[in-house]
Amino acid sequence: MNINVTKPFLPPVEEYLERVRGIWDRAWLTNNGPLVHELELQLRKKLQLDNLLYTSNGTIALQIAIKALRLKGEVITTPFSYVATTSSIVWEACEPVMVDIEPEGLLIDPKRIEEAITPATTGIVATHVFGNPCDVEAISKIAREHKLAVIYDAAHAFGARVHGRSVFAYGDIATASFHATKLFHTVEGGAVISSSDELIDRMALLRNFGHATATHIADVGINGKNSEFHAAMGLCNLPYVEEIISARGNAVRRYDANLAGLPLQRQRLTEGCEPNHAYYPVIFESEEILLKVVTELNRHGIMPRRYFYPSLNTLPYIHRKFDVPVSESVARRVLCLPLWASISKEEIDMISTVVCDAMST
């Protein structure tokens, strides 16, 4: 059987069925039902957030965030992220202006943000890459000085903390993804988080077709709601999150020990952060070595993923040229090794052995 880059966590099926029975009893399937409310409440409590809206996925969360902040013109963003970060900006008719990442934390470089600001700039969309928090203080200082809005794509960052707070608490708006491949998931799902009541109200409207009331449409909206079945999965998974993060931490330490001594670069974690172990990225010295390792892993039925390749400035719909050599270089050399909560020691050792062997021949 193949080993994929990740395996979704599933709660005991009885726990899900119990929630589903409740849905049957109420015959309320979607449109801000009681389970959606309960999930929002529990997420707010667990992560100590002022407010959070559950959405159908993390991409629509980004689009709603961009719309709610009325971004237009140029939006400064990172070329080293998942494609949804860039496509959401383009989809919302803004122009992404890509600035390079710094080579150790793999996060957008605040110095370069400042250099890229023009009179047309309205906002910054930055990603907490692999759950590693951006330099939130530097970015918010720049944003304040230049009156720019900040959105954090926090799709990887569930459970990660910086200065003791959830990373979701930073930015005008943070967006989350609860896709099945993410650390905490609701099959499909996402969220927008903000401490501004005004933004939350606007996003609630945007999420629901622009309905202010049943008969009053106040703005152009979209369908960004999520269902009771998805919320039920979230409610079943949420109590296991601490266990999931700690099991992933153990797996990461085992990989670290197994792969110690190989010429592999690791992502430097941001100072003051508590990581969530959402991914296990390793950076090779060259793409050639990476390809050799991937071939060997594949030959053993192991399917790592090249998160994130290619660098987003090379997307076919990005016509402007950006000078982002660090992102282009890292994108060619980074690989995420398989990692999930219940991955076994034997699986980690087997994968590590294949990596070691491939790199020593």
Ligand SMILES: *Cc1c(COP(=O)(O)O)cnc(C)c1O
């Ligand atoms: C997964 C992901 C998204 C998109 O989330 P979906 O819920 O799949 O729509 C956006 N940004 C990043 C960085 C992601 O990894």
